[in-house]
Amino acid sequence: MSRFLRSLALSVVLSLSAWSSALAQEAGGTLNLIVQPEPPTLNVGVNRLGPTTYVGNKIYEGLLTYSADLKPVPRLAESWTVSDDGLVYTFNLRRNVKWHDGQAFTAKDVVFSFEKFLPALQARSRLNLAEVKEIAAPDDHTVVFTLKAPFPAFIFVHNTAVLPAHLYEGVTDFRNAEANTKFVGTGPFKFAEWNKGSFIHLVKNPDYWGDGKPYLDDIFFHVIPDANSRAIAFETGQVDVLRAGDVENFDIRRLAELDGVELTEAGWEVLQPVGYIHLNNRHKPLDDVRVRQAIAHAIDRQFIIDTIFAGFGHETNGPLSRLSRFKDTAAETKYEYDPAKANALLDEAGLKPDANGVRFAVKLVPLPYGELWQRQAEYTREALAAVGIKVELVAADVPGWFKRLTSFDYDLGQNFVYTTADPAVGISYAYTTVEGDNAGTTGGNVNGYSNPEVDRLLVEAGHENDAEKRKALYSQAQKIISAEVPLIWTHDIVFPTLYRGKVRNLITTGFGTDENFADVWLAK
Amino acid sequence: MAGPREILSRNPGAAVGTALLAAILFLAVFADLLYPGDPWRMATRPNLPPFSPGYLLGTDMLGRDLAAGIAHGARVTLLIAVAVTGLAVAFGVAVGAVAGYFGGRVDDVAMRFTEFFQTIPSFLLTVVIVAIVAPSLTSIILAIALVSWPQIARLVRAEVLSLASKDFVSAARVGGLSTPRIIWSHVLPNVLSPVIVAASLMTATVILIESGISFLGLGNRAFVSWGYLLGTGRTAFRVNWWLSTIPGVAIFLTVLSLNLVGDGLNDWLNPRSSGRSKRG
Numbered sequence: 001m002s003r004f005l006r007s008l009a010l011s012v013v014l015s016l017s018a019w020s021s022a023l024a025q026e027a028g029g030t031l032n033l034i035v036q037p038e039p040p041t042l043n044v045g046v047n048r049l050g051p052t053t054y055v056g057n058k059i060y061e062g063l064l065t066y067s068a069d070l071k072p073v074p075r076l077a078e079s080w081t082v083s084d085d086g087l088v089y090t091f092n093l094r095r096n097v098k099w100h101d102g103q104a105f106t107a108k109d110v111v112f113s114f115e116k117f118l119p120a121l122q123a124r125s126r127l128n129l130a131e132v133k134e135i136a137a138p139d140d141h142t143v144v145f146t147l148k149a150p151f152p153a154f155i156f157v158h159n160t161a162v163l164p165a166h167l168y169e170g171v172t173d174f175r176n177a178e179a180n181t182k183f184v185g186t187g188p189f190k191f192a193e194w195n196k197g198s199f200i201h202l203v204k205n206p207d208y209w210g211d212g213k214p215y216l217d218d219i220f221f222h223v224i225p226d227a228n229s230r231a232i233a234f235e236t237g238q239v240d241v242l243r244a245g246d247v248e249n250f251d252i253r254r255l256a257e258l259d260g261v262e263l264t265e266a267g268w269e270v271l272q273p274v275g276y277i278h279l280n281n282r283h284k285p286l287d288d289v290r291v292r293q294a295i296a297h298a299i300d301r302q303f304i305i306d307t308i309f310a311g312f313g314h315e316t317n318g319p320l321s322r323l324s325r326f327k328d329t330a331a332e333t334k335y336e337y338d339p340a341k342a343n344a345l346l347d348e349a350g351l352k353p354d355a356n357g358v359r360f361a362v363k364l365v366p367l368p369y370g371e372l373w374q375r376q377a378e379y380t381r382e383a384l385a386a387v388g389i390k391v392e393l394v395a396a397d398v399p400g401w402f403k404r405l406t407s408f409d410y411d412l413g414q415n416f417v418y419t420t421a422d423p424a425v426g427i428s429y430a431y432t433t434v435e436g437d438n439a440g441t442t443g444g445n446v447n448g449y450s451n452p453e454v455d456r457l458l459v460e461a462g463h464e465n466d467a468e469k470r471k472a473l474y475s476q477a478q479k480i481i482s483a484e485v486p487l488i489w490t491h492d493i494v495f496p497t498l499y500r501g502k503v504r505n506l507i508t509t510g511f512g513t514d515e516n517f518a519d520v521w522l523a524k
Numbered sequence: 525m526a527g528p529r530e531i532l533s534r535n536p537g538a539a540v541g542t543a544l545l546a547a548i549l550f551l552a553v554f555a556d557l558l559y560p561g562d563p564w565r566m567a568t569r570p571n572l573p574p575f576s577p578g579y580l581l582g583t584d585m586l587g588r589d590l591a592a593g594i595a596h597g598a599r600v601t602l603l604i605a606v607a608v609t610g611l612a613v614a615f616g617v618a619v620g621a622v623a624g625y626f627g628g629r630v631d632d633v634a635m636r637f638t639e640f641f642q643t644i645p646s647f648l649l650t651v652v653i654v655a656i657v658a659p660s661l662t663s664i665i666l667a668i669a670l671v672s673w674p675q676i677a678r679l680v681r682a683e684v685l686s687l688a689s690k691d692f693v694s695a696a697r698v699g700g701l702s703t704p705r706i707i708w709s710h711v712l713p714n715v716l717s718p719v720i721v722a723a724s725l726m727t728a729t730v731i732l733i734e735s736g737i738s739f740l741g742l743g744n745r746a747f748v749s750w751g752y753l754l755g756t757g758r759t760a761f762r763v764n765w766w767l768s769t770i771p772g773v774a775i776f777l778t779v780l781s782l783n784l785v786g787d788g789l790n791d792w793l794n795p796r797s798s799g800r801s802k803r804g
Contacts, residue, residue: 227759250585250763307570307585371759374741379586382566393745395659 027215029522031503032239034230034246035200035221042191042200043180044161045117054243055221057514058202059100060161060185063091063110063143066510068269070325070421072155073509075516076105076162076186077143086150086465091158093141097209099164100184100191107137112165114145120174123440127429128157150465153422159270159511161185188214188518198223208518215521227370231255240503240522243513244495248371249310252496260501265312265494267512271418272321272426273493275304275313277364277380278405278413281486282448285351285360286411292485294345296335298387299380303337305491308375313491318482319427320474321419322492328475332482342387351388359388362411365396365404373414376490380412405446406439416493417443421510423474424462431481432458449486531792538788544781548774552598559592563748567592574766582766584757590767594774597750601731601778604665604749608730611669613723616676617715621707623677624684635681638674646671647733654737659744668733672726679722683715717793724786728779735775750775 035051044056063077072080077091097105115135118125131154134146147154167179174180183191188210189202200221204214222239224230231247233239234255242255256263279286279295286292305313314322318332351359362384366377381391391412396404404410420426430443433450454477461473497513499506505519532539551558570587572579581590623634641649653667687693688711696706731750737743738751739758750771757767 228761231762248759250760254763307587371756374756375586378564379566382564382586395741395745 025215025504025521026524027212027521028217029215029524031216031219031241031517031520031522033219033221033241034224034233034239034243036224036230036243036246038197038223041180042183042194043163045113045163046121046175046180048122050245053514055200055202056161056183056185057187057511058189058219058517059183059187059191060163061187061516062160062162063093063158064155065159065515066156066270066421068266068510070156070269070510072158075159076110077158082155086152087147089145089147089154091143091145093143094209095141097186098207099166099186100205101164101167101182102207103164103166105162105164105186106140107143108140109162109165110143111135111137112168113160113162117163117168117174118160124425125160128154128425149463151424151463152465152467152470153424153462156270156420156422156425187516189216189219189516192218210518213518214516215519216517219517227251234498237500240500241506241513242498244312244497245370249308249312249496252312252498253310255498256496262499262501264497264499264507267497267507267510267514268493268495269323269510270421271511271514272323272420273416273495274316274319274321274419275490275493276415276417277488277490278410278415278447279485279487280408280411280413280446280448281450282408283362283411285349286362288349289484290345290349291351292488293335294342294349294387295384295389296485296488297338297345298342298389299383299488299490300337301335301488301490304376304379308372308379309491309494312494312496314494316489316492318478318489319419319431320423320478324419324421324423326423326471326474326478328471328478331475331479333485335485339387346387346389353388357388358390361390361392363392363394364412365394365401365410365414367414367416368396368398368401377414402442405442406444407437408439408446408448413446415442415446424458428458428462431477431486445486447486449484451480451484454480528792531788535788535791537784538791541781541784541788544777545785548598548778548781549602551595552602555592555595555599559589559595561592563592563596564588565592571764573764574770581770582764584764584767585760590753590770593748593753594750594771597748597753597771598774598778600661600747600749601734601751601775604661604668604734605727605730607665608668608672608734609723609727611665612672612726613676613719615669616673617680617712617719619673620677620680620682621684621712621715624681625688625703625707625711627685627688631681634677638677641671642674642678644671647736650733651737651740651742654742659737659742661744661747664734664737664744668730671733672730675726676719676722679718680715683718684711687711687714717789720793721786721790724782724789728782728786731775731779731782 035055037051039051039055041047041052042056042059044053044060061075063075064072065075067073076094076097078094080089080091082089093107099105119129131147131151132145133148136144138144164184167182167184168177171177188205188208190205192203193201201218203218204216208214224233227247231251234242235258255261279292281287301315305311317334320327346359353359364377364380367373377393381393384391405413430445431449431454432445433455434445434448439446457473457477461470461477464470464473502523504521504523508519509515566587567589568579568583568587570583570585572583574582576582579589581594583589619634619638623631649671650667654664657663693706693710696710734749735751735754738749739755741755743749743752753771754768757771761768
C-alpha cells in the first residue's frame with residue numbers, strides 16, 4: 001500500500017499547490033495561437049501528429065498527464081495504485097466529469113478507448129494492449145488494467161485521449177466513424193468553429209471538472225501558411241505564442257530579443273525529441289559498422305546545432321535524449337568530428353576512392369519539414385563529399401518520405417523522433433529486428449538494424465520491474481547501439497517556445513504546449 | 525535599314541541592355557575561372573554581410589559564397605533559357621509555317637492544337653509536369669518549352685499567311701520549286717526578324733518561369749539556380765536580407781536587359797513598327 005499512500009499524498013500536494021497559485025489568476029480573455037500546418041482532424045484518437053495533438057489536447061483528455069520531472073499527474077483519474085508486483089494498475093476516476101454533449105464520463109469510456117478504439121487506429125496503442133491481459137471496470141468509477149508481465153512503462157501511456165463510448169455504439173469501422181468529426185471530449189475547451197484555411201476556434205467549457213478552470217474564455221488557432229507571415233503575426237501581437245516549427249530557428253533568436261517576449265525551452269520532458277539521419281543497414285556498404293562509424297565522424301554535429309539550428313540543441317551519441325532517466329553517457333561511444341578518422345575507417349573497410357575521389361554514392365531523403373532540414377541535408381552532402389561519399393539529395397513530400405523510409409527504399413534519410421518518457425514505449429521498436437520490408441512507421445526500425453543481443457536486452461529491460469536492474473539493462477543496450485551506430489543521432493533537439501509576457505502558466509507540465517491549457521491565464 | 529551601331533546610339537536602352545547582357549554572359553561563361561569549385565561548398569563563416577573581405581556578396585547560413593552561387597547560377601539559368609528558347613522556336617516555327625502556308629484543314633488542326641496549350645495557364649502546367657516527372661535539367665527544359673512554343677507558332681502563322689499570297693511566292697511556285705524549299709528559302713527568311721524579337725523576349729519569360737519553379741523548391745537540387753537562391757533566402761529575409769535580394773536583382777537585371785535588347789532588335793530589324801525609329 002505504500003505506493004498508494006505516496007501517490008495519494010502527491011495528488012494532495014499537487015492540488016494544494018494548484019489551489020494556492022490559483023488565487024492570483026485572472027479569468028477571461030482570448031488566447032491567439034498558430035497551428036502549423038493545418039491538421040487533418042482535431043480528434044487525437046484518430047491522428048496523433050503534432051498539429052492535431054496541439055489543438056485536440058485542449059478538447060480531449062487522458063487519465064494522466066506528467067510533470068516536468070516525469071511524475072504522473074491526475075487528470076481524468078483522480079488517483080491510482082500500482083501493485084507491488086507491477087501487474088495491476090487501478091485507476092479511480094473523477095465523478096463529476098461530463099462529456100461536451102452533457103453525458104456523464106464513466107469507466108465504460110475508458111475500457112472502450114483502450115480496448116477497442118485506440119488499438120484499431122494506433123500502432124502504439126496496439127503494442128500497449130499486447131501487454132495487457134485484461135481491462136475491467138468493477139464500477140463506473142474504477143478501471144483495472146491487469147498486465148501479462150511487469151511493464152513499468154505502462155504508467156506513461158495514459159496521456160492518451162479517452163473517447164466517448166456512447167457516440168460509437170454499433171460502430172465497427174472506427175476510422176471512418178461519423179462521430180470522429182464531432183470532437184466531443186471532456187477537456188477544458190469545447191470545439192466551436194473550424195474555418196478551413198483560416199482558423200480553429202475553441203471556447204471555454206463551463207462544465208469543466210476543474211474548479212474555476214479554464215481561465216480563458218476562448219482560444220483561436222490561426223492558420224498562416226507562410227513562415228515570414230507567422231513571424232510578423234507574432235511581432236504585431238496578432239498571436240501570443242510561437243512554437244518551434246512555426247518560425248525557423250534563426251527567427252526565434254531575433255524574436256526573443258523583442259520587448260515583452262519570453263523564451264522557454266521547457267515542455268519537452270515527456271516527448272524528448274532527437275534528430276536522426278537514418279542509415280539503411282540493409283544496403284551495402286552501410287551494413288559495415290566501420291562505414292557507419294566513418295559517417296558519424298565525418299559530420300560536424302556541433303556545426304548542425306550551432307549554425308543550422310541557431311544554437312538550439314545538444315550533442316548526443318546514443319539513442320536516448322538527455323532528458324531520459326535512463327540516459328547513460330558513460331556507456332556511449334563518443335563520435336567527435338574527425339574527417340581523418342572517417343577516411344581511415346573507410347580505407348579499412350576497403351572502399352578506396354576512384355579517380356574523382358569518390359568511394360561510393362548514396363541517396364539522401366531530406367525531411368520535408370521546413371528549410372532548416374533542407375540546409376542540414378545540403379550540409380550533410382558537403383560533409384560526406386569531403387570524405388569521398390557522394391550524396392544525391394532526393395526531394396520528397398511527406399507521404400513520399402514516409403513511404404521510402406518505412407519500406408527501406410533509401411540509403412540515408414533525415415528524421416526526428418519523439419523518444420518519449422520511457423524507452424520501452426519510445427525507442428524499443430526503433431532498434432528491434434524487423435522481419436520483412438515494412439517498418440510500420442518512421443519511428444520504427446527503418447534502419448533495418450538487427451542485433452539479437454539488443455533485441456533480448458530491450459525486451460528484458462521493458463519487462464523488468466526492478467528500477468536498478470532495468471537501468472543496468474538499458475545501459476548495456478545503449479553501449480551496443482551507440483558503438484554500432486545504426487543511425488546518426490544528429491542532435492538532442494531543443495524546441496523553444498516564444499510567448500508574450502502576458503500569457504501566464506503557459507507551460508506547467510512535461511507536455512508543454514500540448515497540455516490542455518486549463519491553467520493558462522492572461523495578465524491584464 | 526540602320527546599322528546596329530546606329531541603333532545602339534539612337535536607343536540608349538538597347539545599349540545598356542546589351543552591355544548588361546554581355547556582363548551576365550561573361551559571368552556565366554567564366555564562372556569556373558572566377559569562382560572555381562563547387563558553388564555549394566561551404567567556404568567560410570556563415571551569414572557574412574555583403575562586401576566582406578573576399579566575399580563580395582556575403583555568405584548564406586551554411587557559409588556558402590553567394591557570389592559563387594550567382595555566377596554558377598547564371599550559367600544554369602541562361603543554359604535553361606537558351607535551350608528552351610531554341611526548342612520552342614524550332615517547334616513553333618515548324619508548326620506556324622506549315623499552318624500558315626497550307627491553310628485550310630491543316631491550319632485548323634494546327635491552330636486547335638496550339639490553342640489547347642494556350643488555354644492552360646502556362647506556369648501551372650510547367651509546375652505540374654516538373655512535379656510529376658523527376659526534376660532534372662532535361663525535364664525542366666522540356667516542360668518550359670512545352671508551354672512556350674505556341675506564341676511563336678501563332679506569330680509565324682500570321683506572318684506566313686500574308687506572305688504565302690505574295691507575288692514572289694507565287695513566282696517560286698510557278699518556277700517549280702518544291703514546297704519545303706519555298707517555305708525554307710523564300711518564306712521563312714522574311715519571318716525571321718519578328719521571330720528573333722519574340723525569342724529574345726521569350727528568353728526573359730523562361731528565366732522567370734525557371735526561377736519560379738526553383739523558388740518553389742521543385743528545381744533540380746544538384747544545380748544552383750537564381751530561383752533556388754531566391755527561394756531559400758526568402759525565409760531568412762528578416763535576418764539576412766541580401767540572400768534573397770541579390771538573386772532577385774540578378775533575375776531582374778537579366779530580364780530587363782533581355783527586354784531592352786529585344787526592343788533594340790525590333791528597332792533594327794523592323795524599323796517601321798517602332799515610333800522612335802521613324803525618321804522625318
